[in-house]
Amino acid sequence: MRRAAILAALMLATPAGARVPPPPLANLPLPNAAQEADAKALMETIRCLVCAGQSIADSDAAMAADMRAMVRARIAAGERPEAVRAWLVDRYGREVSYDPPxxxxxxxxxxxxxxxxxxxxxxxxxxxxxxx
The missing domain is CATH 1.20.5 (Single alpha-helices involved in coiled-coils or other helix-helix interfaces)
Known part of the structure; x- marks a missing residue:
């Protein structure tokens, strides 16, 4: 009985289909065209850890949106794509890269x-x- 009450409360607390909006840089291109080109090229080579066989550039998963935002923020801050890739590999493991060394x-x-x-x-x- 208690479990059913908790489950009902949780279901009512979160509307069905409610999604957290993606971070601002997840879907907005960077103002600098060269930086955006670097970010897009890198995002095509990074695997979405939630989706099977999709890059973070192609995925609609919330985690992919977060990763796109992180890539764009780091590139906008002046980091080179190779450094961003190394950071992502350190953070998520070698599986994140479509081209393992x-x-x-x-x-x-x-x-x-x-x-x-x-x-x-x-x-x-x-x-x-x-x-x-």
Whole structure:
């Protein structure tokens, strides 16, 4: 009974579909066209952590809006896109980047396509030899 009362109070406290408005810089371009171009280019390469397979530039998620606002604010403050990317990776982890750097942890990801192509060539070669 008590749980039902708490649930009802919570449902009445927040109207259905209510959304928190996005931060001001989330959807407004920067006044400086060069800075906005840098920000947009960076936002295209940063993964939305809520949406599967979308960049923060394409996502409608609230977290993506917050991340767009942070990117624009830092670029407007004069930070280079590489520094903003490094800050985002430090804050959210390597998963935030669509282009992970080559390291011991990502070496398998970089080598896997080459190894799969090599395996396919070897299998095809063996198959053609058997037919002769």
């Amino acid at each position: 080559l390291s011991a942890g990502t070496a398998v990801l970089w080598a896997a396509p080459v190894l799969m192509i090599l395996a396919g060539v070897l299998i095809a070669r063996a198959s053609f030899r058997k037919r002769r």
